[in-house]
Amino acid sequence: MPSFCVNRSAQSNGDHEVHDNSIERSCLPMLSNRQDLGYHASCSSAVQAARGYYTQVNGCAHCAPACHTG
Numbered sequence: 539m540p541s542f543c544v545n546r547s548a549q550s551n552g553d554h555e556v557h558d559n560s561i562e563r564s565c566l567p568m569l570s571n572r573q574d575l576g577y578h579a580s581c582s583s584a585v586q587a588a589r590g591y592y593t594q595v596n597g598c599a600h601c602a603p604a605c606h607t608g
């Protein structure tokens with residue numbers, strides 16, 4: 539089961555992006571900007587967890603495309 543993080547730093551549109559740590563893509567935020575979300579079976583539950591921290595949350599288009607909107 540992959541672990542996820544949410545970027546503490548919002549995108550220019552205000553979204554806080556949720557990333558899959560196991561993917562190891564260059565899209566991952568800097569370590570200091572990663573709010574750990576723990577392990578999730580899917581990005582959708584990781585997004586739910588991220589909503590506990592931020593109201594505007596979106597899946598990363600690169601490593602969590604199933605949860606990316608807009």
Ligand SMILES: [Zn+2]
Binds near residue numbers: 556600602
């Ligand atoms: Zn990503």
